[in-house]
Amino acid sequence: MTSPTTNLIAKVRDFLGLERNILVLCTTAILLNFGSTIYNPFLPLHFETIGVSLALLGPVFSALAIASAFITVPGGHFADRFGRKRITILGSAMMAASMVPLYWIGAWPLVVACLMVTNFGRDVYRPGTYAMIVESVPVNRRATAFSIMGLIAFPGSLIAPIVGGYLSLSGDYHMLFVVSAISFTIMTLLRQVFLIETKGRKNPNTGEEIKTEKKSLSFVEKLRLTWKSSPSTRAYLIFGVTSALAGSIVGPYFAAFYLKILNLDQLQIGSLATISLIPNMICQLPGGKIADRIGRKPLALLSLLSSPIVVLAITQATNFNQLVIIQLISGAITGLSTGALYTPPTELVAEEYRATALGVFNTTSQLAGAIGPSLGGLIILIYPFLTYPRHIFYISILAGIPSIILFTMSVKETLRKRDDMHRSST
Numbered sequence: 474m475t476s477p478t479t480n481l482i483a484k485v486r487d488f489l490g491l492e493r494n495i496l497v498l499c500t501t502a503i504l505l506n507f508g509s510t511i512y513n514p515f516l517p518l519h520f521e522t523i524g525v526s527l528a529l530l531g532p533v534f535s536a537l538a539i540a541s542a543f544i545t546v547p548g549g550h551f552a553d554r555f556g557r558k559r560i561t562i563l564g565s566a567m568m569a570a571s572m573v574p575l576y577w578i579g580a581w582p583l584v585v586a587c588l589m590v591t592n593f594g595r596d597v598y599r600p601g602t603y604a605m606i607v608e609s610v611p612v613n614r615r616a617t618a619f620s621i622m623g624l625i626a627f628p629g630s631l632i633a634p635i636v637g638g639y640l641s642l643s644g645d646y647h648m649l650f651v652v653s654a655i656s657f658t659i660m661t662l663l664r665q666v667f668l669i670e671t672k673g674r675k676n677p678n679t680g681e682e683i684k685t686e687k688k689s690l691s692f693v694e695k696l697r698l699t700w701k702s703s704p705s706t707r708a709y710l711i712f713g714v715t716s717a718l719a720g721s722i723v724g725p726y727f728a729a730f731y732l733k734i735l736n737l738d739q740l741q742i743g744s745l746a747t748i749s750l751i752p753n754m755i756c757q758l759p760g761g762k763i764a765d766r767i768g769r770k771p772l773a774l775l776s777l778l779s780s781p782i783v784v785l786a787i788t789q790a791t792n793f794n795q796l797v798i799i800q801l802i803s804g805a806i807t808g809l810s811t812g813a814l815y816t817p818p819t820e821l822v823a824e825e826y827r828a829t830a831l832g833v834f835n836t837t838s839q840l841a842g843a844i845g846p847s848l849g850g851l852i853i854l855i856y857p858f859l860t861y862p863r864h865i866f867y868i869s870i871l872a873g874i875p876s877i878i879l880f881t882m883s884v885k886e887t888l889r890k891r892d893d894m895h896r897s898s899t
Contacts, residue, residue: 494605497667499625501660507629508656511637512649514746517728519646523581527729527858531850534725536585538843541592549832552601558670560601565661567594572654576647600831607819614765627754631747638743699822699830706821708883712876713838719873721845723866734862741793748797749804756808764813768888776810777877781870788863820887
């Protein structure tokens, strides 16, 4: 007979979806988020201190994105073939190792090279990690699992920007990379010790072993099956491209807008990143539960429709307090929609080539995201940033409209489809 305490723990675990792999990935993602967000908000400013102009900033971020894009498809293939855990550990170790030289390096091409390795490591394991998550929980808890992962991981993101802003008040950003290297190293060790491989385990939905079909499905065949899976899959693929292209145009220029146009200091810039994450964290779990109950698409549309409004509001802000209000609202919407946005691509394809398909989705969107910053640099050349600081944001908003229309009209709801499949198999 189980004790009341044991029953309570079991109920909490079931409610939150805390299967072991989910818990390990959540807790180590605290370190991932801390190591990433301690330097990411300040990366454009760091590049400027080592000789990168605002016009060149776009091509630099394009180069970083390209390094990520080409590894996700083979990374997903390797995760399908050799296991999710091996690729996750390999990528995590690459992230840790690539941070160390950045404390000493001052030449910006070498900084770009090191950060390429960092992005390479992060994205080589991303498809396998997503596959591991959905293979660790039943269909009706998948969006919740993604939301819980974000919820538990948030303390790292909350603290890091403020720490980074404080450490870089002097205008020197090198120490941020040392702290990041330590964080990534601990993350790698914990994942090595505690993660459990899901390849070959029983599927929690059917009780059957998860198939990888490593002998019967070639890499090229998996790519072909991903494209031919369904019209909705193709629509999602194109949506990812158009959405990433529009959003990445302005990515490197938010920090410059805050610093040069609104006259914020580094600590305020870091604080804005933290402020947006507080409502995000609060809304993660309710958003995941809603997406698992009513479907993925409604909350995904909420995020897509609100994004251009948020960008427009930022361009019209005149002081720090207004930006705080905008970030609080934006963070709440992002938190509600996180699980809804992450889950559909994992449910649009079959299990035996899921990680490869996720790699295809990531690669195509990241390639588009690699073009965006270069387009942003071209826009800066045509409309100089200090003279026309808002033009680049307006162009990004207009460029994002087709992706919203495409998702609304052509990407189907995935939750009902999976539920129907599950019922038909029982």
